[in-house]
Amino acid sequence: MSQGTGHYYVPAPSKWPIVGSSALFFMGFGAAFTMNKIPLGYGMLAIGFAILIYMLFGWFGEVARESESGKYRAQEDKSFRWGMSWFIFSEVMFFAAFFGALFYMRVLSIPWLADNEHTLLWPDFAGGWPTAGPGFEDKFTPMGAWGIPALNTFLLLSSGVTITLAHWALKKNDRGALKLWLFATIALGVTFLGFQIYEYSHAYADLNLRLTSGAYGSTFYMLTGFHGFHVTVGTIMLIVIFFRCAAGHFKPENHFGFEGVAWYWHFVDVVWLGLFIFVYLL
Amino acid sequence: MAVIQDVHGHSHDHPTGIMRWITTTNHKDIGTLYLCFSLTMLFVGGFLAMGIRAELFMPGIQILEPELFNSFTTLHGLIMVFGAIMPAFVGFANWQVPMMIGAPDMAFARMNNWSFWLLPVAGLLLITSFFVPGGAAAGGWTFYPPLSTQGGLGVDMMIFAIHILGASSIMGAINIITTILNMRAPGMTLMKMPMFIWTWLITAYLLVLVMPVLAGTVTMLLTDRHFGTSFFNAAGGGDPVLFQHIFWFFGHPEVYIMILPAFGIVSEIIPTFSRKPLFGYSSMVYATASIAILSCIVWAHHMFTAGMPAVGQLFFMYATMLIAVPTGVKVFNWTATMWRGAMTFEVPMLFSIGFIFLFVIGGFSGVVCAIVPIDIQVQDTYYVIAHFHYVLVSGALFALFAGAYYWLPKWTGRMYDEKLGQWHFWLSMIFFNVTFFVQHFLGLAGMPRRIPDYALQFADFNMISSIGAFGFGLSQLLFVYIIVKCVRSGEKAADNPWEGSTTLEWTHLPSPAPYHSFETPPVIK
Numbered sequence: 001m002s003q004g005t006g007h008y009y010v011p012a013p014s015k016w017p018i019v020g021s022s023a024l025f026f027m028g029f030g031a032a033f034t035m036n037k038i039p040l041g042y043g044m045l046a047i048g049f050a051i052l053i054y055m056l057f058g059w060f061g062e063v064a065r066e067s068e069s070g071k072y073r074a075q076e077d078k079s080f081r082w083g084m085s086w087f088i089f090s091e092v093m094f095f096a097a098f099f100g101a102l103f104y105m106r107v108l109s110i111p112w113l114a115d116n117e118h119t120l121l122w123p124d125f126a127g128g129w130p131t132a133g134p135g136f137e138d139k140f141t142p143m144g145a146w147g148i149p150a151l152n153t154f155l156l157l158s159s160g161v162t163i164t165l166a167h168w169a170l171k172k173n174d175r176g177a178l179k180l181w182l183f184a185t186i187a188l189g190v191t192f193l194g195f196q197i198y199e200y201s202h203a204y205a206d207l208n209l210r211l212t213s214g215a216y217g218s219t220f221y222m223l224t225g226f227h228g229f230h231v232t233v234g235t236i237m238l239i240v241i242f243f244r245c246a247a248g249h250f251k252p253e254n255h256f257g258f259e260g261v262a263w264y265w266h267f268v269d270v271v272w273l274g275l276f277i278f279v280y281l282l
Numbered sequence: 283m284a285v286i287q288d289v290h291g292h293s294h295d296h297p298t299g300i301m302r303w304i305t306t307t308n309h310k311d312i313g314t315l316y317l318c319f320s321l322t323m324l325f326v327g328g329f330l331a332m333g334i335r336a337e338l339f340m341p342g343i344q345i346l347e348p349e350l351f352n353s354f355t356t357l358h359g360l361i362m363v364f365g366a367i368m369p370a371f372v373g374f375a376n377w378q379v380p381m382m383i384g385a386p387d388m389a390f391a392r393m394n395n396w397s398f399w400l401l402p403v404a405g406l407l408l409i410t411s412f413f414v415p416g417g418a419a420a421g422g423w424t425f426y427p428p429l430s431t432q433g434g435l436g437v438d439m440m441i442f443a444i445h446i447l448g449a450s451s452i453m454g455a456i457n458i459i460t461t462i463l464n465m466r467a468p469g470m471t472l473m474k475m476p477m478f479i480w481t482w483l484i485t486a487y488l489l490v491l492v493m494p495v496l497a498g499t500v501t502m503l504l505t506d507r508h509f510g511t512s513f514f515n516a517a518g519g520g521d522p523v524l525f526q527h528i529f530w531f532f533g534h535p536e537v538y539i540m541i542l543p544a545f546g547i548v549s550e551i552i553p554t555f556s557r558k559p560l561f562g563y564s565s566m567v568y569a570t571a572s573i574a575i576l577s578c579i580v581w582a583h584h585m586f587t588a589g590m591p592a593v594g595q596l597f598f599m600y601a602t603m604l605i606a607v608p609t610g611v612k613v614f615n616w617t618a619t620m621w622r623g624a625m626t627f628e629v630p631m632l633f634s635i636g637f638i639f640l641f642v643i644g645g646f647s648g649v650v651c652a653i654v655p656i657d658i659q660v661q662d663t664y665y666v667i668a669h670f671h672y673v674l675v676s677g678a679l680f681a682l683f684a685g686a687y688y689w690l691p692k693w694t695g696r697m698y699d700e701k702l703g704q705w706h707f708w709l710s711m712i713f714f715n716v717t718f719f720v721q722h723f724l725g726l727a728g729m730p731r732r733i734p735d736y737a738l739q740f741a742d743f744n745m746i747s748s749i750g751a752f753g754f755g756l757s758q759l760l761f762v763y764i765i766v767k768c769v770r771s772g773e774k775a776a777d778n779p780w781e782g783s784t785t786l787e788w789t790h791l792p793s794p795a796p797y798h799s800f801e802t803p804p805v806i807k
Contacts, residue, residue: 013302029407131519
């Protein structure tokens, strides 16, 4: 190819996409079979996950090597920025669906279930939040906001600061501080996850708050659960970035791999603030 | 593709045979894969449609048990929407976007491959679900609970298929947006982009906006089915109607996802064969954007009978009727483009004009359905079936046919058979109307959709509709024959066989387009 903006890096034919598709083939069929108690499903699911992990290592490894060998320039960098921004936007919309469900239940469906028209069906249901709905007898205690959740808010907000400090260190080419702050971010993320697991076990053991606890249980576990899953993915991404930093990857002026992870981490942070307000606090 | 030219010699070698198609990172190869896949799915979905029409040929149960009939309607919808129409447009985007904006390839060439190769996995999940215990999902393509919280393995396979299709669509959309925003040739400002590019940019935005919401919905369905959550269960404080709200928040923008690129294709073809520039280009851009924005605030017009405060019904009714304004802008612009043009009527133009006529009928019946008191009468009747087939078959599919005939010379370097193409158009046009026009009357007379049997007074119109459907289905075999004939033995095409076309792929590239389009970007004045 010639010079100028035309010099856009188009990767050579690659086996990784089809490897990823075969992973999803096994995972899709495996998950459907598993949920219907078909024994074959478990094995397929395991094979699918194994292939997926192989694909992730291979594919991202290839991208990291391409990046380090200087194949990505300004225009490619811009593509990555657009791509990551739109990906995060799609994640925002995924969470929006679950927040929408929460708002709909609290503002519309639960008051409707408690109104006069429904007294024939459920005469004792008074509505209000938190609730497991009119048909569920099992009592539960809702999760308070000012214990672990507040602490977790503090942890995640701090991790937003530490990743920024790591980013500044990278820009100043202070590799020691970069690794230190990155490590601190990972430690905060892992601590957050540890608290979250403790909170869940506390909810199940002491509060009788379960996934099956009607509207409150569904929205509580699905929102915090998907958030926790995203924190897990974000932490894994941070760990990968940490090892790449240790291996000397990223330049002060060119390090989108790092920035993409930082963006993702901030996104996870912001979602948590929404959760803290609408799931725990209000 | 018949000929692969690689004049620059510097480009990557690619494997041959099947591995070329599996590992490819080339936008043209991937576009071809998308188009072949969607054509295959068109026939799979079409087979299901033929089954439905055969069952409805006469009153009484003919060939399909009611349960299987329900699976046929459900999978017909899902396969046509997610397997045929959407991938076909992505195939067009893959072929055309880099060529029309002067880019070497798509922005994320490897991810582009994955977007495609996820589709066969999802297709397999959908099709094989027919053969598992309990059969395929049977609750309609909109899979409302509580029907979809019941049902067996087939429903779960559908859910995971939708997850995978969603991932594919989101990756494809991000790729298209990034390509359009970052890879345009120097000098091609946003308002100089061809209309097809504009419509796809806005479509891709809609995809990123709503596909994750669909993923969220089916996830809630899955956890309601298997993990005891209560999103759609009133006993737990949830609401089955909540599903409808979230689904249609996806579903209504989805119908524009399937029609906006069609608008784009038609907006390229009509100026070409009218030998005039597109009338009101900037108003077309703004109209497209307006349609996209409005499409996000009209979803509940699908649920007027589901229970909603009157003020909600009024809002959604007026917002829906408002969409007729930008859509009208487009129709008038196409008409004004043709006004006093030096028009010729090759097959792409015929399909485009057919598109305008029939899409307008579908658009008007849409306004009829938007009016709450009328909608309460026609909800879930064949009137609605007629309405959305006028916008999806004679809208989206006709535009796809138009685009295929228009660009086949560029893709293959050969001309299609004009005479056979005209036959294809007229057969499709006539049989389409025979199939679906009578369904308006059936719906107004009260025939419900998704039922394998009907009252005797509907017999005549149903038989006419079925005959039309068989004719329409058979006519599409002609399309396959025309493509095969074009690829194998069509006349050599000139670089710009249409006098009136002005976009980059015609003016700057040979026919067939070389394997790598623009290694050096053209400069746009």
